[in-house]
Amino acid sequence: MRLRAIAHSRTGDKGDTSNISVIAYCAEDYPRIERHVTAERVRDHFSGIVRGEVVRYALPGIGALNFVMHGALGGGVTRSLALDAHGKCLGSAVLDLEIPDDAP
Template sequence: MRLRELAHSRTGDKGNTSNISVIAYKPEDYPRLAQEVTTERVRACFPGLSIGRIERFELPALGALNFILHDALAGGVTQSLALDAHGKCIGAAVLDMDLPET
């Protein structure tokens, strides 16, 4: 099962930092997201990128996880020649994560 079957994502950027929120469609799926979607698993979604520290914040009242990826945008929007300088597509990469069947 892919993460996208249980959640959607919203991304943002500030300088060289990317923010990815993973939001459960149903509140009852949040505990599974909290267990399975770790910083290590998020990092593994980007094997070709050099990403710095990743922070994870849990927002159970919203059914969401928020990840802050430091040094993730090749210098930031005004300094990067990357096609996705804002990092908007990285949320799709996280939602492609495989989750174990329950």
């Protein structure tokens, strides 16, 4: 299943850093998201885009994970020659991540 079936995202960007939150629609899906959506998987998913470190922060109280991706915006939104490679575009792309359709 794709992550978008059980979660949505919110994004932001500052300079060359993208910030993506993955938020479970239902609290019972949060453990599955936490188990399968790791910093390593997110970094691999964006391997052609992210040049720096990906740090994951868990926010279980609100059923969310926050990923801070350094070196993700081609030098920064206003400096990049890439079209639409800023946070909102990456937030949609992370929801394409395949995760196992296992029980939470």
